[in-house]
Amino acid sequence: MIDDALLYWLTQTGQGSWATFQRTVARVASATTVNGSRDLPMLLSDLGFISFFVDGSDQWRVRPPALVGLSAMPNKAALCGARTSKLVDALLGNVDAIGCEVEVSRLKYGIRRITTKGSDQQLTLVAKACGISYLPDYAGRLCKQLPSIFDLIEAAPQRTPPQGWTARSFDLSLDDPTWVDGFQPGSACRYTRGYGIDKYLLHIVVDEQSGEGKFLAFNQHEAVYAAAALQGKQLASYDPIACLLTTHPQATLPPRYAQAVCLCAAQPSDLQSGLGKRIYRQVDPLVATNLLVLLGQSLPPFDQLPSFD
Amino acid sequence: MESTSNPDLLNINYNDWNRILAHYFLSTATPGHEFYLAVSPSLLAATYMQSYGVQIPLDVASLAFANSVTSTYLEQMIIPGSRRSIIRTKDSSEVPCSLAFLVFSVLAAYTMHKDEDNAANAYYPRLARLLSCQSLPNGIQGLTSTEFRRAWFSLKEWFSKWHHLNLAMPERAYTTDPYSVTTIPCRHALLRRIDLAKLPIAFWQAGYNPGDCLSEQQFDRLMKGLSLTHDGHRMLVELPQAVLAQVNQELLLWDGSFGDEEKMQSSTGSNADDAGSLTERKRNNAIISLHLEFDRKQQPELYYAPQRLAHFPTTFDTGRLELEASGDSEYDFVPVRPEDGDQLQKGFVWHDCHHKPLTLHWHGASIIVFTKDTLDNFGTRLGLPLNSPEPCYVFCHNTAKKEVDHYLRLVTDGSYDLCTDHLPNGWIMFGNVVANKVVPGLDALEGLEIIDKASIRLAGGLRLGRRNAWIKGAPPQVSVYGSDSPVRSISITGHNIAGHVIALNENGEFNTDETLTSPGSYVVTAGDTSERIEIIEPGLESIAKDGKDTWELPATADYDLLALPTGNWWLLGSQPDQVISWQQDGGSRLMRSPFKVVWAIKLHHNTETAQVVCLMEDASAPTWVPDRSVPPDLRVLLTQWSHAIVSSTTHRPKRLSLGSCWDRRYIRITWVEYLRTAKKIRKMLKER
Numbered sequence: 001m002i003d004d005a006l007l008y009w010l011t012q013t014g015q016g017s018w019a020t021f022q023r024t025v026a027r028v029a030s031a032t033t034v035n036g037s038r039d040l041p042m043l044l045s046d047l048g049f050i051s052f053f054v055d056g057s058d059q060w061r062v063r064p065p066a067l068v069g070l071s072a073m074p075n076k077a078a079l080c081g082a083r084t085s086k087l088v089d090a091l092l093g094n095v096d097a098i099g100c101e102v103e104v105s106r107l108k109y110g111i112r113r114i115t116t117k118g119s120d121q122q123l124t125l126v127a128k129a130c131g132i133s134y135l136p137d138y139a140g141r142l143c144k145q146l147p148s149i150f151d152l153i154e155a156a157p158q159r160t161p162p163q164g165w166t167a168r169s170f171d172l173s174l175d176d177p178t179w180v181d182g183f184q185p186g187s188a189c190r191y192t193r194g195y196g197i198d199k200y201l202l203h204i205v206v207d208e209q210s211g212e213g214k215f216l217a218f219n220q221h222e223a224v225y226a227a228a229a230l231q232g233k234q235l236a237s238y239d240p241i242a243c244l245l246t247t248h249p250q251a252t253l254p255p256r257y258a259q260a261v262c263l264c265a266a267q268p269s270d271l272q273s274g275l276g277k278r279i280y281r282q283v284d285p286l287v288a289t290n291l292l293v294l295l296g297q298s299l300p301p302f303d304q305l306p307s308f309d
Numbered sequence: 310m311e312s313t314s315n316p317d318l319l320n321i322n323y324n325d326w327n328r329i330l331a332h333y334f335l336s337t338a339t340p341g342h343e344f345y346l347a348v349s350p351s352l353l354a355a356t357y358m359q360s361y362g363v364q365i366p367l368d369v370a371s372l373a374f375a376n377s378v379t380s381t382y383l384e385q386m387i388i389p390g391s392r393r394s395i396i397r398t399k400d401s402s403e404v405p406c407s408l409a410f411l412v413f414s415v416l417a418a419y420t421m422h423k424d425e426d427n428a429a430n431a432y433y434p435r436l437a438r439l440l441s442c443q444s445l446p447n448g449i450q451g452l453t454s455t456e457f458r459r460a461w462f463s464l465k466e467w468f469s470k471w472h473h474l475n476l477a478m479p480e481r482a483y484t485t486d487p488y489s490v491t492t493i494p495c496r497h498a499l500l501r502r503i504d505l506a507k508l509p510i511a512f513w514q515a516g517y518n519p520g521d522c523l524s525e526q527q528f529d530r531l532m533k534g535l536s537l538t539h540d541g542h543r544m545l546v547e548l549p550q551a552v553l554a555q556v557n558q559e560l561l562l563w564d565g566s567f568g569d570e571e572k573m574q575s576s577t578g579s580n581a582d583d584a585g586s587l588t589e590r591k592r593n594n595a596i597i598s599l600h601l602e603f604d605r606k607q608q609p610e611l612y613y614a615p616q617r618l619a620h621f622p623t624t625f626d627t628g629r630l631e632l633e634a635s636g637d638s639e640y641d642f643v644p645v646r647p648e649d650g651d652q653l654q655k656g657f658v659w660h661d662c663h664h665k666p667l668t669l670h671w672h673g674a675s676i677i678v679f680t681k682d683t684l685d686n687f688g689t690r691l692g693l694p695l696n697s698p699e700p701c702y703v704f705c706h707n708t709a710k711k712e713v714d715h716y717l718r719l720v721t722d723g724s725y726d727l728c729t730d731h732l733p734n735g736w737i738m739f740g741n742v743v744a745n746k747v748v749p750g751l752d753a754l755e756g757l758e759i760i761d762k763a764s765i766r767l768a769g770g771l772r773l774g775r776r777n778a779w780i781k782g783a784p785p786q787v788s789v790y791g792s793d794s795p796v797r798s799i800s801i802t803g804h805n806i807a808g809h810v811i812a813l814n815e816n817g818e819f820n821t822d823e824t825l826t827s828p829g830s831y832v833v834t835a836g837d838t839s840e841r842i843e844i845i846e847p848g849l850e851s852i853a854k855d856g857k858d859t860w861e862l863p864a865t866a867d868y869d870l871l872a873l874p875t876g877n878w879w880l881l882g883s884q885p886d887q888v889i890s891w892q893q894d895g896g897s898r899l900m901r902s903p904f905k906v907v908w909a910i911k912l913h914h915n916t917e918t919a920q921v922v923c924l925m926e927d928a929s930a931p932t933w934v935p936d937r938s939v940p941p942d943l944r945v946l947l948t949q950w951s952h953a954i955v956s957s958t959t960h961r962p963k964r965l966s967l968g969s970c971w972d973r974r975y976i977r978i979t980w981v982e983y984l985r986t987a988k989k990i991r992k993m994l995k996e997r
Binding site: 003024027058062082085143197308 | 612632633641642643644769770771772773780781782783845846847848849851852859860861862863868870871872873874898899911918920922923924926927963964965966967968969970971973976977980
């Protein structure tokens with residue numbers, strides 16, 4: 001069983017390598033959750049508990065604790081970042097004393113989702129009493145900081161592909177896009193060598209006739225979305241009626257973008273293998289539409305929006 | 310984990326050293342057995358790592374410890390009128406403050422050997438030199454031999470009374486001879502630096518790995534190959550068990566480094582190091598361990614696991630391989646390929662192309678045993694544990710196959726598997742090996758000796774680093790194995806529990822979830838074997854305070870960010886002068902508005918229907934209605950604002966809201982307010 005004890009362990013440890021994280025999860029995950037535990041790092045990252053692959057390394061690091069204002073749920077905030085039993089006790093005690101409401105539910109893997117409801121002033125007081133920060137409308141404010149995928153392409157440094165590594169490409173021409181063996185011009189490329197962390201490059205075709213181009217240094221998920229944006233392929237969409245943002249299962253949102261989406265309501269994404277989708281629920285419409293544009297994806301037609309007549 | 314030699318990071322004070330050393334000795338000493346404060350630089354570095362999660366070079370650890378003790382000694386023992394609290398009081402955790410000082414006094418003995426000024430056993434001059442104070446005939450400046458003796462006996466009493474631990478005390482220390490107290494630190498040092506320095510290369514030559522635990526037989530073999538000093542030899546004869554514990558401690562804490570063989574041999578038996586100096590020579594060679602994993606189809610996958618020393622680069626470039634640091638004192642694991650079979654047996658050296666003296670070594674072997682270690686990884690192991698709950702995997706070169714097969718038939722019930730696929734060329738693997746027989750008179754194959762001592766296995770749970778500490782809420786599972794006669798129960802002593810006897814189930818296990826619940830230290834005893842378990846209350850101390858990865862977002866200008874589909878849009882705020890015309894042509898740009906946009910309006914154009922889209926859930930009615938005295942530039946804005954609203958109504962617009970769960974009735978009422986204000990403004994503008 002993985003539950004808050006894992007958060008406590010991560011908090012006490014502070015930081016470590018990807019291998020340490022995997023080994024630790026394998027030790028506490030039961031047989032039924034071992035397969036699903038691939039989703040666990042995503043949950044921890046998307047809900048702002050941990051940052052993985054810090055500065056391109058294989059290191060993870062716990063984020064400081066904070067009370068994060070939920071953009072899709074006015075006057076609500078969730079406890080994110082490092083967690084200890086004492087901090088949770090302090091939060092529950094102060095919420096009661098200051099007159100806020102508290103809601104505790106279980107996320108996947110048994111991790112507790114702790115939210116409080118109150119005015120901005122009350123939530124500020126609760127956070128202060130616990131010695132942590134309160135961050136109103138975090139997802140909305142984070143959106144303003146995120147670069148567009150075209151800005152990333154503009155700023156990415158040029159690289160040469162590593163020699164002796166095996167190349168794979170994200171084939172967007174398939175009905176069900178996925179990673180395939182070999183190099184394909186104009187695609188996101190992944191280079192592996194059987195050990196250590198993989199390298200990702202984006203190939204941009206400069207000369208259409210010869211297929212020649214240049215390689216840019218990128219992170220995994222950004223590379224996929226950059227290639228899709230350049231080819232005009234749709235990997236993510238938003239349903240404004242249901243407030244669902246869905247992505248292709250192989251095209252998970254880049255971590256910071258995923259955080260903006262998940263921290264609208266402190267809800268992790270859900271992989272629906274049967275439907276071939278990853279679904280992000282209760283996403284604030286402003287955040288969703290902004291992120292789609294930042295990622296070079298098309299917006300839903302506005303005439304599909306709900307009428308107020 | 311990061312490695313560092315930054316002295317700023319080593320700015321820990323005396324009390325912190327006192328606390329982390331107490332922590333270390335309490336977690337490693339075994340109740341009922343004498344223990345020694347056998348300090349060495351590797352122990353100091355290990356305690357630092359244990360408490361702060363940072364790997365530091367051995368010499369930096371020694372110097373940091375020496376600096377903090379020396380400055381505190383000066384303040385509290387030498388300056389006239391000082392409180393002398395380091396030998397008289399306890400810290401906030403009730404640990405005697407003298408502990409770190411007494412450990413330091415052992416470190417002084419550890420560095421002793423004959424030099425130009427002093428005989429090999431002249432203790433006080435060495436201690437005084439390390440403390441930068443004067444040596445006196447009967448003590449050192451600030452401390453008499455009587456006070457020194459009292460501090461040692463007081464510490465012994467504290468360990469005994471509060472932790473049931475027996476701090477060793479030489480018989481001579483009980484005599485009234487004023488010099489007899491110096492035998493205490495000298496005895497606690499056991500093997501001194503000049504002898505311990507010979508161990509790393511001996512470990513490497515014997516093919517031992519950090520964390521291995523030597524049996525008496527292996528220890529005897531190792532020590533026979535060493536040329537010890539006279540004092541070292543005497544310790545080995547008088548205190549063989551204590552020296553075995555010290556050597557196992559050094560092997561446990563060994564970082565996998567060793568010096569150049571030539572240098573080590575030239576220093577054997579000589580006095581190459583400066584007396585009293587705490588400087589350690591940096592070792593440029595590190596070992597490569599082996600690591601075993603099983604893929605989804607349960608096929609074995611063998612990896613080289615190169616050790617990374619604190620002063621090694623983050624990328625070790627062998628020319629063929631670029632090994633990236635992987636935290637935890639390691640480089641990336643490198644798969645052992647089928648064609649590597651020969652080098653796996655014979656051994657090899659990897660040189661770093663850019664840092665010439667630095668090398669990584671695999672010593673080579675024909676028989677390699679893997680078992681799950683205490684961190685649940687498959688690591689190499691010396692020998693086969695008897696009746697282990699976890700089976701062993703024995704890798705064997707073809708040249709030793711017959712011998713190993715024969716031996717395993719004798720010490721097991723013969724139910725092991727033989728695997729030949731997915732292995733390095735020339736190798737086979739005996740899988741699921743459980744040794745369950747001790748055959749009298751059988752000569753053990755080297756590396757396959759039967760370990761028949763009862764062992765307590767601590768597995769699972771959420772363990773903190775390599776020490777026996779687990780986070781509260783996720784304790785380890787405890788089981789007992791390895792003994793010829795089954796152990797039926799264990800006893801636990803610790804937080805609110807005194808000698809609580811618990812029966813083991815048929816698998817030799819018991820459920821710790823209900824026992825090890827509160828933070829604190831527990832001792833689990835099975836027969837004559839004990840293990841200390843700590844349950845730790847999580848804290849926020851380790852959260853990085855370097856300003857990176859905080860939640861704070863950089864301050865930005867106050868603007869609204871909007872995504873709009875293709876078309877010509879009017880964007881309106883709640884004040885009639887807040888209006889922008891925006892042409893979206895590719896759907897790839899975000900609109901930055903200097904005001905909060907309440908409505909986005911697309912007017913009827915050719916066949917396109919007009920759209921009025923509410924973009925704000927809690928939109929308020931227009932906040933200001935202008936009077937007739939508006940200046941001309943403002944008239945333009947008012948005209949645009951009112952025109953967009955009124956014109957949108959002429960062609961049956963679609964009236965939409967961005968949020969599906971927003972209050973439609975409220976939005977409808979608000980829109981009517983805007984329409985009313987727009988009409989009022991148009992009328993006013995016309996009248997003028």
